[in-house]
Amino acid sequence: AVMAEDQKFCLREVLDTFKSCLSEDKEVLIDQYVAGWRGLVRFMNSLGTIFSFISKDAVSKIQIMVNHRNGENGVQYITVQSMVKYELDNGLVDITKRGSYPESGCRTLLRLHRALRWLELFLERLRTSAEDSKTSVMCSEAYNESLAKYHPWLIRKASNMAFCALPGRPTFFEVMNVGTPEQVVAMLGDALPLISEVYQVTEELYSKHDLLDLP
Numbered sequence: 001a002v003m004a005e006d007q008k009f010c011l012r013e014v015l016d017t018f019k020s021c022l023s024e025d026k027e028v029l030i031d032q033y034v035a036g037w038r039g040l041v042r043f044m045n046s047l048g049t050i051f052s053f054i055s056k057d058a059v060s061k062i063q064i065m066v067n068h069r070n071g072e073n074g075v076q077y078i079t080v081q082s083m084v085k086y087e088l089d090n091g092l093v094d095i096t097k098r099g100s101y102p103e104s105g106c107r108t109l110l111r112l113h114r115a116l117r118w119l120e121l122f123l124e125r126l127r128t129s130a131e132d133s134k135t136s137v138m139c140s141e142a143y144n145e146s147l148a149k150y151h152p153w154l155i156r157k158a159s160n161m162a163f164c165a166l167p168g169r170p171t172f173f174e175v176m177n178v179g180t181p182e183q184v185v186a187m188l189g190d191a192l193p194l195i196s197e198v199y200q201v202t203e204e205l206y207s208k209h210d211l212l213d214l215p
């Protein structure tokens with residue numbers, strides 16, 4: 001879905017972008033994946049400047065992927081599957097320690113992939129939460145179960161401080177701009193299985209090629 005900059009933000013459209021990530025033969029389409037992250041970053045920015053250290057990093061990773069797509073070997077970067085094959089076949093990935101390829105598509109997408117697991121866990125908590133649940137607690141629980149194990153102490157500390165600035169559940173739902181709380185819950189119920197599938201397909205691919213620990 002194309003979103004004009006001045007159009008009112010709606011999280012449904014963003015999550016729909018993730019739905020369109022899987023091709024018929026279950027390949028993950030990088031343009032759609034990146035578009036999904038762009039939308040999420042916009043959403044996060046609308047929650048406040050305290051999240052800008054997070055969105056800066058996400059934006060730089062998005063930009064690296066866009067540069068690969070726009071580069072002379074852009075066709076190799078149409079799907080995550082073709083990217084993995086291309087970069088591995090041509091020795092374009094640092095496998096055990098950082099070296100010549102700090103911006104490989106494989107290591108960059110892995111960071112977004114790990115963040116997608118956070119998103120899945122967070123949205124699932126949001127979907128099943130009670131009216132008086134705290135978004136900051138849901139967010140940090142999801143973070144501690146996923147991304148936190150890849151982050152050094154300082155980033156974990158800063159992240160958990162930022163989570164405390166999240167608005168309460170009612171405001172959070174309003175910012176999502178999807179409709180009533182019931183409609184939000186229904187929308188999340190539709191979107192989550194697809195986000196989860198995109199995550200699983202990527203996870204299996206990375207695991208098969210032993211890429212889950214790329215430095």
Ligand code: 1PZ
Binds near residue numbers: 044051
């Ligand atoms: C709605 C509230 C937003 C909560 C976001 C939860 C994620 C917290 C992640 C904090 C990471 C901040 C700083 C940068 C960390 C980087 O060091 C790592 C590893 O990259 P490397 O250093 O190896 O190149 N980056 C990441 O782990 C990617 C993080 C992407 C986070 C995207 C969040 C988008 C949130 C959407 C909100 C709906």
